[in-house]
Amino acid sequence: MLAIETSNLTKVYRKKHLTRTALTRGVEGLNLSVDKGEIFGLLGLNGSGKTTTIKLTLGLLRPTSGSVTVFGERAGSTQALRKIGYLPEVPYFYRYLTAKEILSLYARLSGLDNVAERVEHIIDMVGLSQKRDKQLAEFSKGMLQRIGIAQSLLHDPELLIYDEPVSGLDPLAMQEMRTLLLKLKSRGKTIFLSSHLISEVEKICDRVGILVKGNMVRTLEQSQWTSAEGSLESIFISEVADSAETDRMKL
Amino acid sequence: MKNILSIARYTLVENIRNKIFYVLVFFGIIIIAASLLLVALGGEQQIRVLLDFGLAAIEFFALVTVCFAAVNLALEEMQSKTIYLVLTRPVSRAHYLIGRYAGLLAAVYSGMFLMALLHAGLLVFNGFEFNLRYPLALLLSAEKITIIGSVALFFSLFSSSAISSISFTVFFWVLGHFSEEIRYLGNKVTYLVPKIVAKIAYYTIPNLQYFNLRDFWDVPGITGGWIPAAIIYGMLYSVACMTLSLWLFSNKEF
Numbered sequence: 001m002l003a004i005e006t007s008n009l010t011k012v013y014r015k016k017h018l019t020r021t022a023l024t025r026g027v028e029g030l031n032l033s034v035d036k037g038e039i040f041g042l043l044g045l046n047g048s049g050k051t052t053t054i055k056l057t058l059g060l061l062r063p064t065s066g067s068v069t070v071f072g073e074r075a076g077s078t079q080a081l082r083k084i085g086y087l088p089e090v091p092y093f094y095r096y097l098t099a100k101e102i103l104s105l106y107a108r109l110s111g112l113d114n115v116a117e118r119v120e121h122i123i124d125m126v127g128l129s130q131k132r133d134k135q136l137a138e139f140s141k142g143m144l145q146r147i148g149i150a151q152s153l154l155h156d157p158e159l160l161i162y163d164e165p166v167s168g169l170d171p172l173a174m175q176e177m178r179t180l181l182l183k184l185k186s187r188g189k190t191i192f193l194s195s196h197l198i199s200e201v202e203k204i205c206d207r208v209g210i211l212v213k214g215n216m217v218r219t220l221e222q223s224q225w226t227s228a229e230g231s232l233e234s235i236f237i238s239e240v241a242d243s244a245e246t247d248r249m250k251l
Numbered sequence: 252m253k254n255i256l257s258i259a260r261y262t263l264v265e266n267i268r269n270k271i272f273y274v275l276v277f278f279g280i281i282i283i284a285a286s287l288l289l290v291a292l293g294g295e296q297q298i299r300v301l302l303d304f305g306l307a308a309i310e311f312f313a314l315v316t317v318c319f320a321a322v323n324l325a326l327e328e329m330q331s332k333t334i335y336l337v338l339t340r341p342v343s344r345a346h347y348l349i350g351r352y353a354g355l356l357a358a359v360y361s362g363m364f365l366m367a368l369l370h371a372g373l374l375v376f377n378g379f380e381f382n383l384r385y386p387l388a389l390l391l392s393a394e395k396i397t398i399i400g401s402v403a404l405f406f407s408l409f410s411s412s413a414i415s416s417i418s419f420t421v422f423f424w425v426l427g428h429f430s431e432e433i434r435y436l437g438n439k440v441t442y443l444v445p446k447i448v449a450k451i452a453y454y455t456i457p458n459l460q461y462f463n464l465r466d467f468w469d470v471p472g473i474t475g476g477w478i479p480a481a482i483i484y485g486m487l488y489s490v491a492c493m494t495l496s497l498w499l500f501s502n503k504e505f
Contacts, residue, residue: 058339060505078341086339092332094261096268101261108257109340151336 001072003159003190004034004057009066011052011214026052027214030066034192036158039185041201042194043236044211050194051089053211054163057192058086070159082111085157089164091148095137099128099147102136103154110155118154126150142173149180160184162193166200178204202232210236212243254342255350262354266320267361278312278366286373298379305370306465309363310392314424317359317396321403322416324351325500334505348500352404352493359396363389384468387478391462394485398457399424401492408499426452427459457488 011026027049034040042050055061056068059076068075071083093102100119107115123132126146136144152160165181166174181191181204195201201208202225210218217239225232282305289297289304325348328334337347367389375381402423406416426433430453437449461481 055505060335060338062504078343081339082341084339086336088332088335090332091336093336094265094333096265097261101264105257105261106336106340109254109337109342111253111341 001036002033002069003036003038004032004040004068004070004192006030006032006053006056006068007066009053009056009068010064011049011056011061012064025214026061027056027211030214030216032209032216032219034190036071036190037185037188038206039181039191039193039204041205041208042192042211043196043198043201043208043232044194045196045240047213048211049214050196050211051163052214054086054161054192054194057161058084082155083158085152085155085160087148087152087160087162087165089167091144091151093136093144093147096135098133098135099123099139100132102147103150106151107154112155122150122154125153141168142170145169145173149177153184157189159190159192162191164195165193166195166197174200198233198236208232210239212240215243217243254346255353258337258342258347258350259354259357262324262351263357263361266355266358274312274316274362278308279369282308282366282370282373286377289377298374298377301374301377302379302468303465305374306388306392309366309370309389310395312366313359313363313392313396314399316362317355317400318403318417318420318424320355320359321352321400322407322413322420324355324404324407326407326413326416329503329505332505338505344501344503345497348404348497349493352400356397356400359400360393363393363396384464388464388468391464391478391481394482395459395462397489398427398459398485398492401489401496402457405492405496405499408496408503423456424459426456428463430456430458430460458484461485 009030009032010028013024013026015022015024030049030053032053042053044050052061056063057070057075059081062076070080073080073083097105100123103119103122104115107118112118120132123129126149128143128146128150131139131143136147139147152162162181166177169177178200181193185191185204193201193205206222208220208225209216210220218235220232220235225235285304286301289301325334328337328351334347338344371381371385374385399420403416403420406419407413410416410419433449433453433456437446437453440446440449461477461484464478
């Protein structure tokens with residue numbers, strides 16, 4: 001069974017002004033399949049549709065047309081969400097709650113029974129045992145990122161969706177994140193991540209999809225960027241440049 | 252139900268750690284200062300003024316709190332994006348919104364209860380003979396707050412701007428105290444359009460005069476059928492507002 005499947009997925013944002021409605025295309029006709037147990041990277045420039053695709057997969061946005069399923073369930077349904085752990089690009093938390101309180105809240109909302117035990121385990125795992133009773137307002141950016149990771153793993157989900165997981169991290173934290181993702185993959189988890197940091201993506205992904213202006217222009221297997229065809233960066237730049245050239249020709 | 256309780260619990264903690272206690276301290280200072288001034292008046296007047304002033308102040312502070320907090324209940328979470336990590340869990344949007352609203356009401360009711368304890372203490376200290384009308388007056392104030400909270404929540408989901416939502420809620424709150432006048436206007440006016448507008452306003456704006464027991468403190472037998480009817484009316488109005496809010500929220504995108 002596929003972990004994620006999109007079929008002809010299109011999202012058009014409508015912004016109403018006083019006299020007119022502005023239409024912006026988020027993604028268009030996206031056909032994507034993510035296999036169970038793989039690490040799939042979504043590559044694209046800023047505004048290419050990566051976050052839109054993720055939000056559609058999570059049910060935070062609704063498709064204008066087409067469909068998304070997660071392990072065969074409709075995206076956004078409680079059955080689908082039960083299997084997902086999500087880490088947004090910048091994890092925003094209730095800053096007046098302590099680390100223990102916020103993780104307990106997420107554990108309860110995820111339907112866990114052994115909340116206290118699970119929260120203690122996950123706090124230890126991300127190395128925040130000494131800070132468990134501190135309010136998040138006192139946490140540094142790196143510590144908040146650890147809470148973000150902890151909340152995504154709390155309920156031991158089958159699919160992890162990470163939006164720009166290494167964006168803004170220092171080299172050491174980046175390496176820790178890479179090690180964690182590979183460890184999760186070895187445990188059979190499926191990981192769907194978005195990034196514009198090609199060097200990181202090529203180190204860990206089994207496959208990548210290149211998004212340009214809401215269109216999936218190419219999907220690559222790891223062997224294609226490790227073989228003679230060239231580095232992932234050169235392939236990516238060539239695809240983005242081709243798309244820009246096509247746009248210029250149309251004009 | 253478990254999800255609603257979890258969400259209500261963190262909303263209660265949020266409100267207590269953020270706002271309610273500051274309002275309570277402020278109110279406490281005012282009421283104590285006012286009671287010291289009222290002592291100077293002496294006689295029977297002192298207790299009556301302290302009673303009316305205290306009940307009005309409890310309601311006013313609770314209304315201000317519920318108005319601002321309800322408008323920001325979902326709006327703030329949408330703007331700060333904290334909502335992402337809740338709605339990407341197996342939690343229905345209806346459970347989320349009901350939990351948030353219940354938590355807010357619990358926080359405001361707790362604040363009212365503490366303010367009322369302080370107020371009742373001052374009243375008894377000044378020789379007030381405690382009777383059932385005091386808790387009933389508070390109960391009806393709480394009902395008014397429940398209505399205004401649901402109205403504010405509905406407007407916040409409808410307009411997506413805190414200032415306009417607060418303005419609409421205050422507008423409803425003010426007009427809600429003139430329901431009988433609006434009905435009178437609707438009956439008296441002869442032109443069709445103003446008549447229809449007055450009728451629509453009368454039936455859509457909550458009649459908040461039903462909840463002002465303190466205005467009829469000395470009228471004998473007033474509490475009989477009125478209070479249960481007011482409570483049922485308040486509950487139905489709040490449920491109707493919440494139903495509309497749930498419909499708006501279920502269609503929202505983040």
